[in-house]
Amino acid sequence: MDNADQTPLKRTPLHAAHLRAGARMVPFGGWDMPVQYAGLRAEHTAVRGGAGMFDVSHMGEFRVTGPDAEKFLQFVTTNDVSKLKPGRAQYNWLPGESGGLIDDIYIYRVAAEEFLMVVNASNIQKDWAHLQAQLGQHDARLSDESEQWGLIAVQGPLSEEKLQPHTAADLSAAKKNSYFAARLFGMDVWLARTGYTGEDGFEVFVAAGEAERMWDKLLGIGLVPAGLGARDTLRLEAGFPLYGHEFSDSIHPLSSSYTWVVKEKTHLGRAHISAAPEVRLIGLALDKVPVREGYPVFAGGQLVGTVTSGSSSPTLGHPIAMALVNAGSADADEFEVEVRGKRHPARRMGLPFYKRG
Incomplete structure (x- = not known):
């Protein structure tokens, strides 16, 4: 920062x-x-x-209320808010009009005409401005309850x-x-x-x-x-993407495996999201050397992508990373990650790296 x-x-x-x-x-x-x-x-x-x-x-916490609360949320998100019954929550996305995500969020349905939206801390102001701009003629009210x-x-x-x-x-x-x-x-x-x-x-x-x-x-x-x-x-x-790393305004959201978050309905940015992504998010495992965001990823001697998140895994006992790589290289088994000018072998590993049971 x-x-x-x-x-x-x-x-x-x-x-x-x-x-x-x-x-x-x-x-x-x-x-x-x-x-x-x-x-x-x-x-x-x-x-x-x-x-x-x-x-x-x-x-951040935003409350959305009114007769058109559901209709408004259906338009500004990719998941199907209408499936939510009171007392249920749902992972969702706020898509941009022309690419990437404004944010990834959680929506909680309180009642028929009342929802709570939880947004990422660094995106509170941006999300608020975006939602206000999209409210239009919807009979719905937004209130910022973050504080x-x-x-x-x-x-x-x-x-x-x-x-x-x-x-x-x-x-x-x-x-x-x-x-x-x-x-x-x-x-x-x-x-x-x-x-x-x-x-x-x-x-x-x-x-x-x-x-x-x-x-x-x-x-x-x-x-x-x-x-x-x-x-x-x-x-x-757990293989969970983090906004600003695996998701952003400029990263195609379907580069990840979260295709289930996009439902067949009318929503903002639908035309962009329907286009095939040029990169894919993969998991990498290394033997000894921890890698960080921004490190170059190679396959077959060619630069194919970049690490988006990386650390030593306390549970698995070795370094792990997520990386965005060219779609044509995403199914390779062997990669290399460059750390301070030296390339270290990495093997593709399915996501999530860890899952209980």
Whole structure:
């Protein structure tokens, strides 16, 4: 992030809690965020083997209401919002008019004429302007509630077991992508069985003013705080794309395997998305040398693409990466990645790299 303009970093409602916990803070998309507490590997392992929690309060929340709320969302997104029943959530895309994605988002249906949209933190202003511009004659209203919410992601195979004693809601009855009102530790919340780690879990929407108290309660039941570092290695192992890396305004979204997000319906940017992408997203495994975003990828001695995300995998024990490569080279088995002028062998590996069970 370029801080040359000296713009002050924004803080989530949990900023003081992170400082008390000794977190190492870093700039991230305009926010001052914890990158790690005890250490990336320990936090990653806690989520894979038990339960951890992340501050994702920097994400944006937009509420969409009115008689045309569904119709409006059908037009500005690629997935089929009409399939959502109240109490259900859906991964979705905001396509651009002429290419790429404005953002990848989650939509939660609260009622027949009410939806909540969660957007990426670095895209809040851009997404808001885009949605306002597309509202047109739709009988729908948009409200930006981003500053009203704290959002804590509780992730890991023991998430339900850890939370259940502290809520009257039957968490075992909540299927993946469920979204419902509940009381947790005596506080009014909304719970979503969603997450970004490849593990089971719940995202806890809590009033911003109560977020720190909720965080402390979760610490008290043994949840391990995890920072941006572990969040990135967890999502990379799970093969989840990250906006600004695998998705952007200029990357064809169908370069990934997420073709299921585009349904046959009228939506913004449909003509562009229907065109075949010239690049494809692949997974790569290396033996020893970790690779990072921007490193060149070669096949048969020819430059064919670029690493979009890469790290050492704590779960698998070796470096992994995702890369966008020319479509004609995407089915090759052997590649090379250039690191500081030297090429290192890499083999194509299916996505996701890790999946529980």
